[in-house]
Amino acid sequence: MNKKPPKFRKKAPAPPKPRPGKHAPIPPKTYEVKEATELLAFLLTHMTQEGRNAIKSVLSRGQVSVNDKVVTLYNHPLQPGQTVTIRKEKPIELPPLIGLRIIHEDEDILVIEKEAGLLSVATPQENEMTAYRQLTAYVRAKDADNRIFVVHRLDRDTSGVMMFAKSEKVQQIMQNAWKEMVEERLYVALVEGKVKQQEGTISSWLKENKAMKMYSSKYPNDGQHAVTHYNVMQSNRQYSLLEVHLDTGRKNQIRVHMQDIGHPIAGDKKYGAQTKPIGRLGLHARVLSFTHPTTGEALRFETSIPKPFLNFSKGDAPNV
Incomplete structure (x- = not known):
């Protein structure tokens, strides 16, 4: 008597493998300042499991910000109503920017000041460092999926203010209603x-x-x-x-x-x-x-x- 072939259960699909170098970030902790004090004293009262030297190290690594601005001075004065954010992870090492500086950044746009001599965007005939390429590397250092989009341009030899969008949707909004x-x-x-x-x-x-x-x-x-x-x-x-x-x-x-x-x-x-x-x-x-x-x-x-x-x-x- 022939035995029936064994039934095989379909295996559940394996969960997607995490991208190399990617992991779930540890959420930062935010505290509201209730009374005037200095930053180190404030941290000592809220980071009770950490020693004084460990807290100073967290400060020096740029893991503490006051009202979303990184602060490294232990005696930085705090005022009631401010918020102090403590990040468990070290800040991302961002690539250096050459020939430009960022003067504004939010979730949707980047505004920069470009120096003369730097191309805004490469042309098909040119393959060199541009504002676009540097800013692409800058946003991708934070998340590999990040991108930037050209809104307008400045000539290579013109210096000054220009902006980029962080999504195609924002780019289209700006260009269509410029x-x-x-x-x-x-x-x-x-x-x-x-x-x-x-x-x-x-x-x-x-x-x-x-x-x-x-x-x-x-x-x-x-x-x-x-x-x-x-x-x-x-x-x-x-x-x-x-x-x-x-x-x-x-x-x-x-x-x-x-x-x-x-x-x-x-x-x-x-x-x-x-x-x-x-x-x-x-x-x-x-x-x-x-x-x-x-x-x-x-x-x-x-x-x-x-x-x-x-x-x-x-x-x-x-x-x-």
């Missing part, structure tokens, strides 16, 4: 020659030639409409420092428009400059003001005018 959400884009430009008219507006239709150089078309409605407003901050016979507001954000818009009025940006050989006094393009994105894409909060970020811009335009300044 004109409505951005309240102010203010640049400073060091241009050749003395600009005689104290303020002015330049309006033209921009096109790109086969050499990928932008220019103002002679014909209306021929290209992309671009509007630039400027105000003279200070000037001398050789150079003028202009405050420049944009109504539109076309490629190389300020550079073309400065050439159009006969005062190309210093160092901008591509658009007619004869001099390079500061060793770089004399253009800096000083202010970016916009409505936050998810909270609706009005945000404004302002950076300093580069000192060489001020030094080379010193002179008969109408309103410095």
Whole structure:
């Protein structure tokens, strides 16, 4: 008599293997400050299982923050209403950032100040360090799934404020409603020659030639409409420092428009400059003001005018 083949039970699917280097993080502990004191004294009353030296080590490793800002000084003063957060794990070692600094970060956006000479994003022909690549490495150090998305760009030789999104959704919100959400884009430009008219507006239709150089078309409605407003901050016979507001954000818009009025940006050989006094393009994105894409909060970020811009335009300044 043939025996029936044994029945095999289907095995339950094995749980997914954890990613290398990933584990469930230990949640931080947060305490509210009830009375004025110093940080070490506060920690001693709440970390009763730890000795004084162990607590000092936790402080030195950056595992303690006050109102979400890391504090390492043991005598840091605390005030009622503040919150102290203690993390069990060592803070993540973030990669160094070269040619840029982060001036704002939240769950949805990153705002940076970029130095001249650093590409915002690589082009197909270029394979070098960019702001985009550095910030991608920065967010992925916190979580391998994190990404960033380009919202707008600055030319390689333009310094100043720019922003990135942390999700494709936020990127689309900002790009689709850029004109409505951005309240102010203010640049400073060091241009050749003395600009005689104290303020002015330049309006033209921009096109790109086969050499990928932008220019103002002679014909209306021929290209992309671009509007630039400027105000003279200070000037001398050789150079003028202009405050420049944009109504539109076309490629190389300020550079073309400065050439159009006969005062190309210093160092901008591509658009007619004869001099390079500061060793770089004399253009800096000083202010970016916009409505936050998810909270609706009005945000404004302002950076300093580069000192060489001020030094080379010193002179008969109408309103410095």
